[in-house]
Amino acid sequence: xxxxxxxxxxxxxxxxxxxxxxxxxxxxxxxxxxxxxxxxxxxxxxxxxxxxxxxxxxxxxxxxxxxxxxxxxxxxxxxxxxxxxxxxxxxxxxxxxxxxxxxxxxxxxxxxxxxxxxxxxxxxxxxxxxxxxxxxxxxxxxxxxxxxxxxxxxxxxxxxxxxxxxxxxxxxxxxxxxxxxxxxxxxxxxxxxxxxxxxxxxxxxxxxxxxxxxxxxxxxxxxxxxxxxxxxxxxxxxxxxxxxxxxxxxxxxxxxxxxxxxxxxxxxxxxxxxxxxxxxxxxxxxxxxxxxxxxxxxxxxxxxxxxxxxxxxxxxxxxxxxxxxxxxxxxxxxxxxxxxxxxxxxxxxxxxxxxxxxxxxxxxxxxxxxxxxxxxxxxxxxxxxxxxxxxxxxxxxxxxxxxxxxxxxxxxxxxxxxxxxxxxxxxxxxxxxxxxxxxxxxxxxxxxxxxxxxxxxxxxxxxxxxxxxxxxxxxxxxxxxxxxxxxxxxxxxxxxxxxxxxxxxxxxxxxxxxxxxxxxxxxxxxxxxxxxxxxxxxxxxxxxxxxxxxxxxxxxxxxxxxxxxxxxxxxxxxxxxxxxxxxxxxxxxxxxxxxxxxxxxxxxxxxxxxxxxxxxxxxxxxxxxxxxxxxxxxxxxxxxxxxxxxxxxxxxxxxxxxxxxxxxxxxxxxxxxxxxxxxxxxxxxxxxxxxxxxxxxxxxxxxxxxxxxxxxxxxxxxxxxxxxxxxxxxxxxxxxxxxxxxxxxxxxxxxxxxxxxxxxxxxxxxxxxxxxxxxxxxxxxxxxxxxxx
Amino acid sequence: xxxxxxxxxxxxxxxxxxxxxxxxxxxxxxxxxxxxxxxxxxxxxxxxxxxxxxxxxxxxxxxxxxxxxxxxxxxxxxxxxxxxxxxxxxxxxxxxxxxxxxxxxxxxxxxxxxxxxxxxxxxxxxxxxxxxxxxxxxxxxxxxxxxxxxxxxxxxxxxxxxxxx
Numbered sequence: 001x002x003x004x005x006x007x008x009x010x011x012x013x014x015x016x017x018x019x020x021x022x023x024x025x026x027x028x029x030x031x032x033x034x035x036x037x038x039x040x041x042x043x044x045x046x047x048x049x050x051x052x053x054x055x056x057x058x059x060x061x062x063x064x065x066x067x068x069x070x071x072x073x074x075x076x077x078x079x080x081x082x083x084x085x086x087x088x089x090x091x092x093x094x095x096x097x098x099x100x101x102x103x104x105x106x107x108x109x110x111x112x113x114x115x116x117x118x119x120x121x122x123x124x125x126x127x128x129x130x131x132x133x134x135x136x137x138x139x140x141x142x143x144x145x146x147x148x149x150x151x152x153x154x155x156x157x158x159x160x161x162x163x164x165x166x167x168x169x170x171x172x173x174x175x176x177x178x179x180x181x182x183x184x185x186x187x188x189x190x191x192x193x194x195x196x197x198x199x200x201x202x203x204x205x206x207x208x209x210x211x212x213x214x215x216x217x218x219x220x221x222x223x224x225x226x227x228x229x230x231x232x233x234x235x236x237x238x239x240x241x242x243x244x245x246x247x248x249x250x251x252x253x254x255x256x257x258x259x260x261x262x263x264x265x266x267x268x269x270x271x272x273x274x275x276x277x278x279x280x281x282x283x284x285x286x287x288x289x290x291x292x293x294x295x296x297x298x299x300x301x302x303x304x305x306x307x308x309x310x311x312x313x314x315x316x317x318x319x320x321x322x323x324x325x326x327x328x329x330x331x332x333x334x335x336x337x338x339x340x341x342x343x344x345x346x347x348x349x350x351x352x353x354x355x356x357x358x359x360x361x362x363x364x365x366x367x368x369x370x371x372x373x374x375x376x377x378x379x380x381x382x383x384x385x386x387x388x389x390x391x392x393x394x395x396x397x398x399x400x401x402x403x404x405x406x407x408x409x410x411x412x413x414x415x416x417x418x419x420x421x422x423x424x425x426x427x428x429x430x431x432x433x434x435x436x437x438x439x440x441x442x443x444x445x446x447x448x449x450x451x452x453x454x455x456x457x458x459x460x461x462x463x464x465x466x467x468x469x470x471x472x473x474x475x476x477x478x479x480x481x482x483x484x485x486x487x488x489x490x491x492x493x494x495x496x497x498x499x500x501x502x503x504x505x506x507x508x509x510x511x512x513x514x515x516x517x518x519x520x521x522x523x524x525x526x527x528x529x530x531x532x533x534x535x536x537x538x539x540x541x542x543x544x545x546x547x548x549x550x551x552x553x554x555x556x557x558x559x560x561x562x563x564x565x566x567x568x569x570x571x572x573x574x575x576x577x578x579x580x581x582x583x584x585x586x587x588x589x590x591x592x593x594x595x596x597x598x599x600x601x602x603x604x605x606x607x608x609x610x611x612x613x614x615x616x617x618x619x620x621x622x623x624x625x626x627x628x629x630x631x632x633x634x635x636x637x638x639x640x641x642x643x644x645x646x647x648x649x650x651x652x653x654x655x656x657x658x659x660x661x662x663x664x665x666x667x668x669x670x671x672x673x674x675x676x677x678x679x680x681x682x683x684x685x686x687x688x689x690x691x692x693x694x695x696x697x698x699x700x701x702x703x704x705x706x707x708x709x710x711x712x713x714x715x716x717x718x719x720x721x722x723x724x725x726x727x728x729x730x731x732x733x734x735x736x737x738x739x740x741x742x743x744x745x746x747x748x749x750x751x752x753x754x755x756x757x758x759x760x761x762x763x764x765x766x767x768x769x770x771x772x773x774x775x776x777x778x779x780x781x782x783x784x785x786x787x788x789x
Numbered sequence: 790x791x792x793x794x795x796x797x798x799x800x801x802x803x804x805x806x807x808x809x810x811x812x813x814x815x816x817x818x819x820x821x822x823x824x825x826x827x828x829x830x831x832x833x834x835x836x837x838x839x840x841x842x843x844x845x846x847x848x849x850x851x852x853x854x855x856x857x858x859x860x861x862x863x864x865x866x867x868x869x870x871x872x873x874x875x876x877x878x879x880x881x882x883x884x885x886x887x888x889x890x891x892x893x894x895x896x897x898x899x900x901x902x903x904x905x906x907x908x909x910x911x912x913x914x915x916x917x918x919x920x921x922x923x924x925x926x927x928x929x930x931x932x933x934x935x936x937x938x939x940x941x942x943x944x945x946x947x948x949x950x951x952x953x954x
C-alpha cells in the first residue's frame with residue numbers, strides 16, 4: 001500500500017480552502033447585478049388563498065417584482081415531481097397531487113411558498129414582503145399520519161381520498177400468517193420513528209441567472225446531484241431545454257439527503273431571473289429551513305416477530321403508516337417502501353416476512369430521504385423486536401442474534417434483497433470484545449452503587465447501499481437509472497483530471513478519488529485533481545446519496561482507468577517498439593517484459609498528444625477515457641454497534657458512557673475518512689434517539705421551529721467513540737467496496753434505545769428518549785430505584 | 790445609513806451601513822470576506838464566530854455599528870495569505886476535524902479563543918463543554934475535539950520556542 005493509495009489515511013486536499021475560509025459555498029458567490037428573493041410562506045397549515053394584494057409592496061423602494069402562483073401558471077412553468085412510481089396492492093398508481101413551485105389556490109403546510117418578492121437588496125425584499133396582503137380562508141388541518149386516514153380528517157388533495165397516497169405491500173402474507181400460527185412466542189411492538197429535520201449546517205441557497213442573448217440559464221444551487229436537478233428542471237418543470245440549463249453545485253456544506261430534491265426555490269430563482277432580467281439569489285434562513293427543507297422519517301409502525309421453541313425467528317410482519325407531508329417530494333415514495341421493507345430481514349435468516357405500508361398526506365412539510373433513508377426505520381424495527389424478544393424469552397440478546405445470523409451466502413431474503421457476502425459473527429464478536437460485553441454486569445453493579453441505572457444495547461444492522469442496479473430499481477418504479485459516470489483526462493504533461501458524476505459535500509472525494517488514481521497510475525496525488533458539480537464540465541452523473549460514491553462512483557472511475565491503462569500501453573508499445581502484449585505497467589512506469597526498456601508516465605502521456613510515434617489511423621491521439629458503471633447488485637455494509645448508558649433515575653438524564661462500532665464496509669479507500677463518516681452518522685443517530693423531534697401541534701404549526709426548540713447534538717453529548725472494521729470484500733464491484741456514509745445513522749437509534757430500556761427495565765419509551773420521557777417511563781413502570789444485579 | 794470605522798484583519802476599514810447591518814453582513818457583503826458563515830438565526834450554531842479585540846464573538850448577534858474602533862479577526866486573517874497555516878488550522882487538517890467545512894472557521898476561531906482562556910493542555914471534557922456554542926452536523930465532534938487538543942498543544946510549543954529566543 002503506497003502512502004497515497006488505496007487504504008492510506010491521506011490528509012484531505014480540499015481542507016486547505018476550508019480551514020482558511022476560502023471555500024466557495026453558494027452564498028459566497030455573487031453575480032453582477034444580482035437581485036434578492038424573499039419567499040412569503042403560508043402561516044397556515046391548510047388554507048385557501050383567496051387573494052394576494054401586492055400593490056403596496058410592488059411600489060416600495062428597490063422592489064423589482066412580486067410574483068405568485070398565478071404568474072407561474074401563466075408562464076406555463078410545470079410542477080415539481082416525485083420520480084419513483086409506487087403502486088398500491090390493488091394495482092392503482094400512487095396518488096401524486098400537483099405540486100407547483102408557488103402554491104396555487106391553496107396552501108397545504110406551514111411554510112408552503114405562496115409568493116416571492118424580488119428586490120435590489122434582501123432587506124428591501126423582506127420589508128416589502130411584510131406589506132403583501134394575503135387573504136387566507138383557514139381550513140382544518142391534520143398533522144398526525146394515523147389521524148390523516150380517518151373519516152373525519154380534512155382532505156388535503158382531491159386526488160387522494162383519505163389522504164392516502166398508496167397502500168403498498170411486500171412479501172407473502174399467507175406464508176407469514178402460517179408462520180405466526182405455528183409460533184411458540186410472538187413479540188409485538190408499537191413504535192413511532194420520529195420526524196427529524198436534517199439541518200445541514202449550510203442552509204440551502206440558489207442563484208438563478210438568465211442570459212437573454214443566448215437564452216441560456218445558469219443555476220448555482222446547494223444540490224447533491226446537479227445533473228438530476230438539471231434534468232428535472234428542464235424536462236419536467238419545463239424551464240428550458242436541457243442543453244440550455246447549466247447547474248453548478250459549488251462547495252456544499254452538508255446534505256444528508258436534504259439537498260437531493262428539486263425544490264420550489266431554485267425553480268423560482270431561475271424563473272424570476274428571466275422575468276426581472278437580473279440574476280436572482282435566494283438564501284434560506286435557518287428557521288425558514290425548518291419549514292422549507294424536506295424532513296425525514298415519521299413512521300408509525302406495528303410490528304411482530306415470531307419465534308419457534310428454540311428461539312429461531314420464523315416470521316416478521318409489520319404495518320407502517322408513513323407520513324409524506326403535504327406534497328410528494330422527489331424520492332419520497334421510495335423511502336418507506338423499497339428502501340425500508342427490503343431490509344426487514346436484518347442480519348437474520350428469517351424465512352417469511354410481510355410488510356404493509358400506507359403513505360399519507362398531512363399538512364406538514366414534505367418528507368423524503370434523510371441519512372439512511374428507510375434503513376434506520378427498518379433497523380429500528382428489527383433490532384428492537386430482537387432485543388425485546390430476547391428479554392421476553394429470557395435469552396441473552398447477543399446469543400439470540402448469534403442463533404439467527406445468516407451464515408451462507410449469497411442469501412436470498414424474502415424481501416427482494418440478495419445479500420452477497422458478510423460475516424456477522426465476526427463483527428458481533430469483535431464488538432463484544434472491544435466493548436467488554438462480558439464485564440457489563442460488574443459495571444452495572446458499580447453504577448448502582450452510585451445511584452445510576454446502567455444499560456447495554458446492541459444493534460446488528462445491515463443496509464442496502466451502493467444505490468443501485470438500474471434495471472432492478474426500474475422494475476420497482478424508479479424513474480431514473482442509478483449508475484454513475486467518470487471521465488479521466490490525462491494531460492500532455494502527465495497530470496490527471498477526474499471528472500466524476502459523484503458530488504462531495506463533506507465526503508472528501510477530492511482526496512479519495514485521487515487516491516484511487518494515484519494507486520492505479522502510480523503518480524503523485526498532487527498531480528491529480530477531481531472535478532465535480534458542474535453540468536457544463538462533467539457528463540451526466542446521478543450524484544451522491546445512498547452511500548454510493550465509492551461503490552458506484554469509484555467503480556466508474558476504475559473502469560475509466562482500465563481504459564486509460566489500455567490506451568497508454570498502446571502508445572508505449574509504439575514508443576518502445578514492442579508488442580502491446582509485452583508492455584507492463586507498474587508504479588507509473590511502462591516497461592517491455594524481459595528487457596530493461598522503459599518509458600516514464602510523463603513521456604508516454606506527452607507522446608499520446610504529440611502523436612509523432614504512431615499513425616493517427618491506427619491509434620487515435622490523446623489520452624482521455626470515460627466510463628459509465630451500472631452496479632450489478634446493491635452492496636450490503638453491516639456491523640454491530642454497542643451502546644452503554646447510565647441513566648440518572650432522579651432526572652431521567654441519559655449519559656452515553658461508551659460506544660463501540662464494528663462495521664464491515666468491504667475495502668476502504670481512506671480509513672480516516674471512513675471513520676469520520678461513522679462518527680457523524682452515529683451522532684445523527686444519537687440525535688434521533690435522544691434529542692431530536694420535529695413537533696407539530698394539532699393545527700399543523702411546527703412548534704420546533706428553530707435551534708431554540710429543536711435540540712441538535714452537541715460535543716458534550718457524546719463520549720469518545722470506538723470505531724473499528726472487519727472486512728468481507730464486496731463481490732459485485734471491481735474495487736470490493738460496500739460504502740460507509742449512512743451506517744452510523746442506521747445502527748445508532750436501536751442501540752441507544754436498547755441500552756436505555758435495558759437500564760430502566762421497561763420497553764415503554766419512545767424516541768427521543770428525553771429526560772422527561774425516561775423519568776416518566778420510570779415512574780409509570782414503578783421502577784424508579786436502581787436495583788443491584 | 791451610518792458610518793463605522795474599525796480594523797479587520799489588520800486593515801483599517803470604514804463603511805457606511807444600514808443600522809440593521811450585522812457584523813457578519815459587514816464582513817461577508819461589504820468586505821467580501823466570505824469565510825465567516827451564517828448557519829442559523831438564533832445564535833446557536835457558532836459558524837459566524839470571529840475574534841473581536843481577541844475574544845470570540847458570534848458576529849450574527851452584534852450590529853456592525855457596535856464595532857466602532859474594534860479590532861476584528863476573521864478566519865481569513867488567522868494566517869498570512871500565502872504563508873503557513875496557523876497551528877490550529879493545521880491541527881484540523883491533520884486530525885480530519887472537518888468534512889463539509891461550513892462550521893470550520895467558527896470552530897477554529899472558537900478554539901483559538903479557548904486556548905487563550907483555558908491554556909494549552911485541554912482535556913476532552915473541557916473541550917466538549919467549551920464547544921456548547923458550536924454545532925457540527927458532519928463530524929460528530931469526535932475529530933474536532935482531537936484537533937483542538939492537538940492545536941492547543943501546538944500553539945503552546947510555538948509560544949514556548951519564541952519565549953526562549
